Amino acid sequence: MAEQFDLIVVGSGAAGLSVALGAGGLLRVAVVSRGVLGLDGASCWAQGGIAAAVGPGDSPSQHAADTLHAGHRLNHKSAVRWLAEAAPDVIRWLLSLGVQFDTHQGRLTLGREAAHSFPRILHAGGDATGAEVMRCLREAMTRQPWIERYEFCEAQELLKRGGNVVGVALRNRRGETVRLVAPNVVLATGGIGQLYRYTTNPIEADGSGIALAHLAGAELADLEFVQFHPTALAPRADDSNTQLPLVTEALRGAGATLVNETGSRFMGAVSGQAELAPRDVVARAVWDQWARGHRVFIDARQMGDSLRSRFPSFFEACKARQIDPRVQFVPVVPAAHYHMGGIKVDLHSMASLKGLYAVGEAACTGVHGANRLASNSLLEAIAYGRSLGERLAQRGPAQPIAAVDPQAQAPIRPLSTNDKLVSARAQQIMWNDVGIVRTPERLTQALQQMHVMERRLLPGSPALRQVLVCRLIIEAAIKRSESIGAHYVENTKNIAASASPRAVA
Ligand SMILES: Cc1cc2nc3c(=O)[nH]c(=O)nc-3n(C[C@H](O)[C@H](O)[C@H](O)COP(=O)(O)OP(=O)(O)OC[C@H]3O[C@@H](n4cnc5c(N)ncnc54)[C@H](O)[C@@H]3O)c2cc1C
Known part of the structure; x- marks a missing residue:
């Protein structure tokens, strides 16, 4: 027997929860996640911030221009324009949900990041923006207790009726298969970092939504565009974990340099912007050092004791590896960080199969083009997610799904x-x-x-x-x-x- 819903959201990161909250008018909503709702996935890990043109002199058209420039103009222009214009309202919505963005003398503090032409990055708790945003989205979910949660559940297959997607087959934590049906199924399954040996992404980011969509026959786009962060904390020799702590660019912005084991800086020879060159340039330079047999380190010693208060996450991560960044070089590696490609969707987040939608990192709206502008991804996840939820709610409750096609896929086997x-x-x-x-x-x-x-x-x-x-x-x-x-x-x-x-x- 399948459970009937108006809307099924697979994924409980910033994108998935924004859909569910946006769809507040619908009574029959299911949210599926691999772990505890709102605590798994990449969203809680987002450190840097969220971009919005809300500062003096800035404008959505400037934000859009910077996004197009970073994306090498392979972006979908209408999607970019829509996002930049939606951003200030996203911030207002997050504030209304209680997000405590950092302020100075009562005004929002706006940081400036590489390739943004204005200070427009909002942070929360310094480098804990994702955690604070997710705290508020989770709290807002508790005010909508009718939303049904399927935690510790793995979406295994999309159910179809004719050419339409009409549901999801899940495996719950007891290993049982559960079928949920609805005329609207949203994939908000996050990124693909875990396909790589070194990544900043958590274990859930293995591209499963892309596989589900592809196996159901949906179109994908821009899959080749994978952004690598130039600096993650290098693993210990005995460490088989793929997820590595991110070493924020802000550290380099504050004066830390990249050196090899001889103590020589190498970025000056690569780019006039040295350590502040775009992410892909720095990542390639680090890769090139390895190819020449060198090792790469961040040298933040000149910041001394201020490291502890200015970069608490970095300081703690170093401490956990018995490294004191005030006096020692810190070994770093680049790591797979963000996927610009994904399930191809239109401006309404609709995939190429009727009934199927995708939002957040799993989707390819075309906003990022060939490279993502920093801090645009949380924004995209929330803006497109909330807007989709609202649109589906306006349509109202749907007719029940009468039947689904027999499942084609073999039953999932246990991990061997x-x-x-x-x-x-x-x-x-x-x-x-x-x-x-x-x-x-x-x-x-x-x-x-x-x-x-x-x-x-x-x-x-x-x-x-x-x-x-x-x-x-x-x-x-x-x-x-x-x-x-x-x-x-x-x-x-x-x-x-x-x-x-x-x-x-
Ligand atoms: C370390 C780090 C720092 C970052 N910093 C920033 C930043 O400063 N600013 C910024 O804009 N972006 C940042 N990003 C990127 C940003 O965090 C992500 O792009 C964004 O959070 C993705 O949100 P999402 O909702 O699409 O996916 P996620 O938050 O990853 O959520 C995915 C959800 O899908 C579920 N799921 C996946 N597969 C299945 C399945 N088969 N069945 C059931 N559930 C499934 C997971 O359980 C999870 O609930 C950062 C990313 C990382 C890793």
Whole structure:
């Protein structure tokens, strides 16, 4: 027996909760998440902030122009314009929900980040913006107790009726399959960082929404564009975790420099902006240092004791690794950070299949083009999410779904040792060959290896979806032969075989 809803939202990050809250007028709403609602996913980890043109002299058209510039003009212009114009209202909404943005003398404090032409980044708790935003979205959810929560549930397959998406099959924490049906299904499943060996993203960010949408027949877009953050805290030698603590750009903005193990700065030779060059430029320079056999560090010693109060998250993360950044170099690596591509949607967040929508990092609205402007992603997740929820609520309750097509997919198998091995192997291949610097030869090799792994995995095994999304990203990367934005293709065969950050551990 399937449970009937008006709306099913898969994902409880900033995007998913904004949809659910926006749809306040609908009574039958289900929110599905892999962990505790509103506490899993990337949103709680967002440190930097949220962009909105609310400062003196700034305007949505300036914000839009900066977004287009960062995206190398591959952006969808109407989507960008809509987002920049919606941003001030998103901030008003968040304030009305109780978000405590940082202020100075009663006014919102606005930070300036690389590639923004005005100070327009709102922060909360210094570097805890995502956590504060999510705290308020979760509290707002408690005021809507009729929203049904499916926590610790894994969406395994989209249910269809004819060509339309009409529901989701879930596996709950007891391993049982549960079917939910609704005429509106929203995928808000977040990013793909976990497809890579090193990432700032949490474990849930494995691109499962992209796999679900693709297997149901929905169109995807811009999959090749993966943004790498240049500085995450390097793992310890014995650390097999893929998620690494992010070392914020603000640290470099405050004067910290990048050096190799000889203490030599290298960014000056790469860009006139040195350490403050765009993310992709800095990430490639770090990669290049490894390729030359060097290790890379952040030198923040000149900030001394002020590090503790100005960058508490960084200070604590160093402390946990027995590093004192006041007197020591801190080893860093780049890490997969944000996916510009995803499930292709229109301006109303509608995917190419009727009944299916996507929001947040899982979606490709076209806002980010070939590279994301910092602090636009929380904004996009909330703005598009809330607007979709409101629009669906205006339509009112829907007719019950009478029946669904028989499920095509094999029942999901439990995670096996083989899955874990395949998953780790795929992450390493993505890191080495589909990462910061790509070559046609290595992309082709990576594709072949994914094909082999796909053939060897049993239908329904957990690693199969991961390998599928890796393959789709590689295919998209191969199709785009020129370098643009986050997709950098080096046409020589002389790139070092593997500039592994293990060397810096
Ligand atoms: C360390 C870090 C710092 C960042 N800093 C910033 C910043 O300063 N500013 C900014 O704008 N952006 C920042 N970002 C990016 C931003 O946080 C994300 O893009 C954004 O939070 C994504 O929100 P989301 O709701 O789309 O996905 P998420 O918050 O990742 O939520 C995804 C949800 O989907 C669920 N899910 C996934 N798959 C399934 C499945 N198969 N079945 C059921 N549930 C599923 C998860 O459980 C989770 O609830 C940062 C990201 C990281 C990792």
